[in-house]
Amino acid sequence: MSTTDSDPLARERAHLGASRAALRAMREDVEALDIRDVTANWVNAAVLSRQIEERVKALADLSHTPLFFGRLDYLHTTQEGQRFYIGRRHVHDAHGDPMVIDWRAPVSQPFYRASRKDPQDVGLRRRFGYTGGELTAYEDEHLTDPEEADTTSRLLQAEIERPRVGPMRDIVATIQPEQDEIVRSGLSGSVCVQGGPGTGKTAVGLHRVAYLLYAHRERLARTGTLVIGPNRSFLRYIEQVLPALGELEVRQSTVDDLVGTHVEVRGADEAAAAVVKGDARMAEVLRRAVRSHVTPPVEPVVVVRGSRRWRVPAYEVEEIVRELLARDMRYGAAREALPRRIAHAVLVRMEEAGEAPDDRVQDAVARNAAVKAAVKAVWPPVDPAKLVLRLLSDAEFLAEHARGVLTEEEQKAILWTRPPRGVRSAKWSPADAVLVDEAADLVERTHSLGHVVLDEAQDLSPMQYRAVGRRCSTGSVTVLGDLAQGTTPWATRSWTEALGHLGKPDAVVEELTAGFRVPREVIAYASRLLPHIAPGLAEVRSVRENPGSLEVRAVGEAERDPAVVTACREFLGREGSVGLIAADARVPELARALDGAGLGFLAPGEETSARARLTLVPASLAKGLEYDYVVLDEPAAVVGGEPDERTGLRRLYVALTRAVSGLTLVHAAPLPAHLTA
């Protein structure tokens, strides 16, 4: 007997070797494709070459990502076989028989879901462990063996404890059953996931896109997919997850960038103004303002053709206009329909007079100068930016359309004190851009994508939800968020409300409660704030066995900065990334302190590496990010940096929940009472 036969690990390594060879052969087959005979012209040839190039890229064997991470032995042979190796991509041998199955394929599903209670016909589930690209360990579960005890997977634990240097990683090897249910839920349904810090919401959202692209590739290639995150540094942190899963075509954007195509955002609002501008009632004000441009005709339309004059009386044009208004079409679509409707009225008269006009006559009448002039007078074009500009600068115009919708104070809050001269010179705020986007949609329907993932959704205003909702009006959405981490003045109070604004009231709300980031001691400390910031939400249950460390250091004001530098230095002595989180206002002073101490540091969104591991993070940008070790500077300043106590405590909750292995608080001012109580 050879060692390969007797040693299971050697056998698995042999399968890995054979799979890599098969992948190489697949790549060589694609590289060797001769497209000269199959392409009729150079355009087709160029398209095909690009596709081939991409396919070759997708077939690369990356040494740091194992080709497979699991194996399933079914109890019974299925049509596809009985033993499957589960990996990031499909690999087959020269006969077309599978060597590695894509994690998203239906036969892979039990790898994530099968349990002793429900073995799903799986006799053996094997997980593989790798060290530096080498297959070095495996772990078996015999799900139908009553003698075998339930144990927690060491490999899963090792994966969760792995230092976090670099961008966010995929979690394909260790997706948990409750996460998998969300990842694999159907394309037609929308899902909303409430989950505390580190429960894997972002990871789940990204894997869900990858899954949907696998299961509905053609449809989504046509309709498109989009991931929305809170800011650009967050998007940079997550941007490599989908490409690592072989998905290169998913767009990523912030809400601000999404709606910022109509006007240039250069201004900011006071909170009071932003709250009103973000309120869903603004949609009604805009709707009325857009429709107010339609003016009932007072003159008849007279079309002269040859020696004849055809007259459509004003009351009849008015009837057409009324009917179009009642149909609640987009303003622009109705405007386009109007000339043909007037032309139709002319044609009816021609027929009554014994003529037999055809479609070409109707087209010609619709283009007639008199008809065009009438349309311009009755249903003039509306420029969305100009309309919003007028609403925000002209008190009378605003009052006319906000009557009964906004109070006088609310109207006053949103009016510009010094109206700008024009669209270009206006200092548009992010909330204004959302209003312009809503107005643009009233004029012309926004293109809808096939699927949208909306992360950190709790921070969106109702008007922002509407902006996202119209981008998936005919598709579906995955909403991810945590009500306890809402830090905007308009943060969502309930998911039902948010889903209503998104236009997806039937979305299923799921909850994730197992935490993969924050150590037990640290999450327990942060959760002291929960009753004050989100009563009713459950505390996250940390699955991390590593006890982690929590230290609170009280120092005198003069020693605070040096103490922060010392804490950073201590953590830099260990393996992994370090985040120094501080109130935004404290960041410049701390930057000087770090510089003075000769400690180099990055800004959020810049990629950490083995050489550059320290990031200085303003509290306002900490959301969604994580570091192996966190030094939190002056919690009272983090709370005090926000307009009200609840928002401040929520900001603090976010900052307290970024650490994977250790958290040190350094403070000179007293700690917020809710934390010490």
Ligand SMILES: Nc1ncnc2c1ncn2[C@@H]1O[C@H](COP(=O)(O)OP(=O)(O)OP(=O)(O)O)[C@@H](O)[C@H]1O
């Ligand atoms: N099943 C899993 N296996 C291994 N790691 C996981 C798993 N689920 C989540 N993680 C890891 O836990 C960390 C937190 O995940 P993620 O950032 O998705 O959480 P989140 O719920 O979005 O957090 P936040 O509310 O802070 O934004 C990440 O490092 C992620 O890779």
